Amino acid sequence: MTQSAATSPPVLVVGAGITGLSAAWLLCRLGHSVSIKEAGPDPGGLLAPVPFRGLPCDRGSHRIHPAAHPLLLELTESANWQTQPRRGKLVLGGQHMAYPLQMMDFLRGLGPKTAAHMAATFLVKPGARRGMKQWESDRADVEDDIGFEAFVTSRVGRRAYQQFYAPYVEKVWGMHPSEISQTVAKARVSTASPVSTIKKALRPGQRDDAHFLYPSGGMAELVDFFLTGLMTAGVDVEFDAPVTQEDVASWPGPVLFSGHLSHLAPSHGLEHRGLFILHIALPKGTVGDTDTFYLPEAQFKFGRVSQPARFSADFSDPDVDVLCAEVPQGRHADDMDFTEQADVIRSQLVEAGIIAPGVELVEIQQTFCPRVYPVYTRGWLKRWRAALAEVAALGNVFPIGRQGLFLHCNVDQCVHIADAAVQHINSGGDSAAWAKTAEQFLSLRVRD
DSSP: OOHHHHHSOOEEEEOOBHHHHHHHHHHHHTTOOEEEEOSSSSSBGGGSOEEETTEEEOSSOOOBOTTSOHHHHHHTTTSOEEEEEOOEEEEETTEEEEESOOHHHHHHHHOHHHHHHHHHHHHHSTTHHHHHHTTTSOOSOOSSOOOHHHHHHHHHOHHHIIIIIHHHHHHHHOSOGGGBOTHHHHHTOTTOOHHHHHHHHHOGGGOSOSEEEEETTOTHHHHHHHHHHHHHTTOEEESSOOOOHHHHHHOSSOEEEOSOHHHHOGGGOOOEEEEEEEEEEEETTOSOSOSEEEOOSTTOSOSEEEOGGGTOGGGOOSSEEEEEEEEEOTTOOTTOOGGGGHHHHHHHHHHTTSSOTTOOOSEEEEEEEEEEEEOOBTTHHHHHHHHHHHHHTTSSEEEOHHHHTTOOOOHHHHHHHHHHHHHHHHTTOOHHHHHHHGGGGGGOOOOO
């Protein structure tokens, strides 16, 4: 225990998701006194399990990429991590293509006319080649945000934009792509960069995405790991304990805030869209060995369908096959009930080639996860900085993680952010400096 940690005021961690729990764990390792307050009745946040037929299923398709930040695996080395082969499929143009994506498969899925148009754009349109090379660069700032539509169209042409890129954006956010920031094209759409995809296709032996890591007991195993350790260490964890701006401002020490940034700075228009999770039971042997299907096209309500048993054998039901279909909120109301559209869901699973015609659903269960996807409208960075400045003015609050920093990021990246914040306050850094430091996390790119 360092002298500064032993004598410093107690640290309040707001939120018991993966960011808050890992931050509290790291603080304890440094000898800080820590308390955790969670607004909900249970820990885990987006990693909290969904009980379905006795299985603690994940809220969607969570996995750890081999290139993930190593701190997560270091902290949880005693968890039962397994290495699994990637068996994903992209459903595009009525075809199933291996995912992670190969460029030639992608072009074949777009069809000959769209692929030719995309190639012509790359070859003859002024600035298109340079724009493709710079697709993933310059993420930290956008002074003149031209919007998702203009950004993508200028690089791949209108046909590819309309067929592949635009439907995804409209499905997730329920807004016209011209309203969405161009930063979404650079930091969110996992298959967005043609140059990156081409490079991987040319170096198949060097790909780092042929496998993924997964704890045998699901992501809830990570939540249990941290929570058990913290309670054993005597950390006070309080549930059903929402905090206000006044609560955090009056806390005698630092506050690591992993709740929603808009909760502390509500006037800056930082909004989210939610996600409907459908767990579906089907007759045994209905689905093959594919772990995850990706469906960007507009005709499908779901954007991703995963099979929990292909992540871990612990999620295999002896009587049925289980699917997890993710339906982005888009324009749907929070109270939309897709279980009342079971026939539509079944027919779309058939149309996508996930199940065969004639297969009936045994059971379907819905869970709504509010405020999952940050809405990055044009000009959001200016509002984001203003929100961080307002929170920094409280003097003792350090926003962290996916919700606290209004990010869309992976589990390992949340732990990395928590570590950076802990190191910052442990070295005496103030909240204004943290607001500047947090800008580095804008360059994070979601992996899938």
